[in-house]
Amino acid sequence: MVYKEKQSVEGKVLFIDPEEDDSFASKNLNMVGKILSDKEVSFSTCKAALLGIWGHPQGVAISDVGRNKVLISFKDARKGIQIRNGGPWSIRGNLLNLQIWNGRESVYEVDHRYMELWVQIHGLPLNYITRKTAEIIGKKIETVMKTENPRLNDTLQKTFLRVRVTMNITKPLPTGFWLATQHHQTIWVDFKYARIQDSYCLNCGILGHTKNECRNPISMASWDHMKPRYGLGLGVNRARVISARKTEQDDKETNREWTDAK
Structure with a gap:
């Protein structure tokens, strides 16, 4: 097979028409969370803590974005809004700033000011x-x-x-x-x-x-x-307060608090 050498994509301006998935766009909610701290908090600690304090809800995925930033995807948008309105949340004494990712910008451009x-x-x-x-x-x-x-x-x-x-x-x-x-x-x-x-x-x-x-x-x-x-x-x-290590009693108290906040 003969390969035709192409010009480098480096620095080029590309126009791409993305495929739309209406079912995803209408039902899901994506938020980018930023931990407000100069010190780095590990992704594994953040993920375990968030899922624990929220009671391991169904249809929630958390992925790593970068230093002190995570992407939180909710299958049920109403649950995501409910959690966001229940904040601010704290991880090891550091506030978590949750902002909705509107999809028109890069995940790195979400404004956390x-x-x-x-x-x-x-x-x-x-x-x-x-x-x-x-x-x-x-x-x-x-x-x-x-x-x-x-x-x-x-x-x-x-x-x-x-x-x-x-x-x-x-x-x-x-x-x-x-x-x-x-x-x-x-x-x-x-x-x-x-x-x-x-x-x-x-x-x-x-x-x-x-x-x-x-x-x-x-x-x-x-x-x-x-x-x-x-x-x-x-x-x-x-x-x-979100902690990666919570006692059983802490979990019970947190669950009661979360239920009252609904």
């Missing part, structure tokens, strides 16, 4: 503790995904507000703001972040690295420029 977080807003006067206030404050932070009504049946259920916001996590976490009240007073309002643990830098307030690894200048508090802006306690209600 943004992440949905529940923000608690503390220190508001009584007449400000409303869903409308949560919406207004949430829009000042980033893009509002959901707000929680602090009042139920004309009774106050919480002394703080909760709003789920898509945030740019490459920037420092905001810790609060000054509120100019209707009575010409200015009071400080605190932010707390649900289930992020203490996975933020105490030096600059960015998720994914520690103070010892930080090269940014120390951030000073808006309420006192002589004090550091960040300390322990910015994260509340610990993230669902």
